[in-house]
Amino acid sequence: MTELSMATDDSSVKSEIFEAFAAGVDRVSAWADLLDSINVFPVADGDTGRNLVISLQPLKQSMESREELIGALLISARGNSGNIAAQFFSAFVLIESLQDLKEITEQGRNLAWKAVADPKSGTMLSVFDALADAFNRHDVVANPERTEQVLDILEGVVVDTSRQLKELATAGVVDAGALGMFIFFDGFFNVLFDRKVSFRSIAQVFENLLHVDPAWGVEGDEGYCIDAVLKMGSADVEDPISAISRVGHEVVTMGHGDFVKVHLHATDEAGARRQLEGVGNLVNWKSDDLKAQMTEYRLLPKAQALHIMSDAAGSITRTDAKRLGITLLESYINLGSHSYPETHMDLEKLYQEMRKGTPASTAQASVFERHQRYQQAASLHPRVLYLCVGAGYTGNYRAVMEWKAANDPEDRLVVVDTQAASGKLGLLAIATARFSLIAHDPGSVIQYAGKAQTLVEELIFIEKLHYLARGGRISKTGAFFGDMLHVKPVVSPAADGVKKVGVVRNKDQQINFALSKLKEALEDSESPLIMLQYTDNRSLVEHEFKGAVRETFPRAEVFLQPLSLTTGTHCGPGAWAVAYLPEV
Numbered sequence: 001m002t003e004l005s006m007a008t009d010d011s012s013v014k015s016e017i018f019e020a021f022a023a024g025v026d027r028v029s030a031w032a033d034l035l036d037s038i039n040v041f042p043v044a045d046g047d048t049g050r051n052l053v054i055s056l057q058p059l060k061q062s063m064e065s066r067e068e069l070i071g072a073l074l075i076s077a078r079g080n081s082g083n084i085a086a087q088f089f090s091a092f093v094l095i096e097s098l099q100d101l102k103e104i105t106e107q108g109r110n111l112a113w114k115a116v117a118d119p120k121s122g123t124m125l126s127v128f129d130a131l132a133d134a135f136n137r138h139d140v141v142a143n144p145e146r147t148e149q150v151l152d153i154l155e156g157v158v159v160d161t162s163r164q165l166k167e168l169a170t171a172g173v174v175d176a177g178a179l180g181m182f183i184f185f186d187g188f189f190n191v192l193f194d195r196k197v198s199f200r201s202i203a204q205v206f207e208n209l210l211h212v213d214p215a216w217g218v219e220g221d222e223g224y225c226i227d228a229v230l231k232m233g234s235a236d237v238e239d240p241i242s243a244i245s246r247v248g249h250e251v252v253t254m255g256h257g258d259f260v261k262v263h264l265h266a267t268d269e270a271g272a273r274r275q276l277e278g279v280g281n282l283v284n285w286k287s288d289d290l291k292a293q294m295t296e297y298r299l300l301p302k303a304q305a306l307h308i309m310s311d312a313a314g315s316i317t318r319t320d321a322k323r324l325g326i327t328l329l330e331s332y333i334n335l336g337s338h339s340y341p342e343t344h345m346d347l348e349k350l351y352q353e354m355r356k357g358t359p360a361s362t363a364q365a366s367v368f369e370r371h372q373r374y375q376q377a378a379s380l381h382p383r384v385l386y387l388c389v390g391a392g393y394t395g396n397y398r399a400v401m402e403w404k405a406a407n408d409p410e411d412r413l414v415v416v417d418t419q420a421a422s423g424k425l426g427l428l429a430i431a432t433a434r435f436s437l438i439a440h441d442p443g444s445v446i447q448y449a450g451k452a453q454t455l456v457e458e459l460i461f462i463e464k465l466h467y468l469a470r471g472g473r474i475s476k477t478g479a480f481f482g483d484m485l486h487v488k489p490v491v492s493p494a495a496d497g498v499k500k501v502g503v504v505r506n507k508d509q510q511i512n513f514a515l516s517k518l519k520e521a522l523e524d525s526e527s528p529l530i531m532l533q534y535t536d537n538r539s540l541v542e543h544e545f546k547g548a549v550r551e552t553f554p555r556a557e558v559f560l561q562p563l564s565l566t567t568g569t570h571c572g573p574g575a576w577a578v579a580y581l582p583e584v
Helices: 015-030 032-037 048-060 066-076 079-092 098-115 124-137 144-164 166-171 176-192 240-245 269-277 290-298 318-324 347-356 367-380 396-407 422-438 442-455 466-470 476-484 507-522 538-552 565-571
Strands: 224-231 249-256 259-266 281-289 307-311 326-329 331-335 338-341 360-364 384-388 413-417 457-461 488-494 497-504 529-534 557-562 576-581
Touching (some): 015 032, 032 048, 032 318, 032 367, 048 066, 048 079, 048 338, 066 079, 066 249, 066 259, 079 124, 079 249, 098 249, 124 144, 124 176, 144 176, 240 249, 240 259, 269 281, 281 290, 290 318, 307 422, 347 360, 347 565, 360 565, 367 384, 367 396, 384 396, 384 422, 384 442, 396 413, 413 442, 422 529, 422 565, 457 497, 457 507, 488 507, 497 507, 507 576, 529 538, 538 557, 538 576
Parallel strands (some): 529 557
Antiparallel strands (some): 249 259, 331 338, 331 360, 457 488, 457 576, 488 497, 529 576
């Protein structure tokens, strides 16, 4: 376990450095899907992008001190890549001035190597080595133009990872974690030094190393990927790191004060938990089923006639996006003093906190992150159809059209203002992506989306009005009397915002209202799509509402989805929705 000595003068940190941190994180977020798709080492579980996005979010947060920031990195770190990166940045955030860059980089590099029980070159560790070496050869502080040479060195190191590790060589890709760090530093240095150099084209630089060879077989462990935090006391074991190392493999540890962050893989989740509880007091625990993740990794979509892009503000999960080949633009959920990318936010945590009274709101991705996401999609696919959340809801449509005007002369990114949000947008994107997997030409997909856009509808049933009042959607007085009278409004997304379409008083009236509207819209449809969405009431929606819908529409495809967390944050716990699309 390693410890960091804290700098005392937090006020001296330049705001430019933390703006550069935010740019690095936003750039990684924009390319996270690609990182997931090439994640074959150490386990082909397709989550390196996700883990880096979650792990690095504290670098964008407003913290009272860097002591708090390092603690947040420890808690947030997920997966092998995220924990190693968090250890590096636990030193890197101590930077007081640009003069400290070389020394702080070496300290972070050393901490990252020491944190890994079985460290290997050909991973992000090699990128940290190369960065420290590059600063010995190039004084980027005295001459920021030297940053170009530093990025050249990092680029070469990432390319070399495809030859250093057997798993990467046989799959024909670079290491996902190493590429993630290159993407971060490309964003970080360009913003830090205010360079008038465009970011490097990932698709061009690593052109032949970003697609897993179809002949490659998925390999890796079965068991569980575990992230835990232990609080150590005087009575705990004398050598905690040795004890932790015996619990599993792929072990990464990070120490901070009385706490130890642990990442490892283990075949027996319950047994690993008992062993770690014998080392210290377990204060945080998260685990992923590696077999399930590897199974999902095998289900990558087939070739599409046209790549589909949409917004996370629609009710589309990360799993949907992976299986259907949809690129999602993030929204953010602000919960208390923290902000989380929507597709990585824990649904149960959000609604539990909201019921406790924790303030919750939503925010868009930065313009920088949005532009990077458009660039990612357009550079990785011959042509993209972006089904954009309605211009009446967010600024995404304006942002993408501004980006197109400056960056898309060949019209590779086709943009549609869907005039929709929530599950209405989500069902439109899901149906269009499905069609694109069987279509023969891009034009037919665009025509399908245009027709479906005119037909798709959604009803959202709100349980408690006071959540809308918190967000300023209605007056607090109106919410009070509405809740007191048990009024439950029914709303629907429209071109210029959400419209109230009815009022009911209980769940029986809710389902009757929904069935009535569905009958009107779907009576002549042979095989409609009906998407039921839940908040913290999955059991109710699945076992009561879904059964009634199936009984009424036996030929329909009825499926269950979590309600968009953007919508859920505004509508609150207990809300549910139904989106529906007649056969196109």
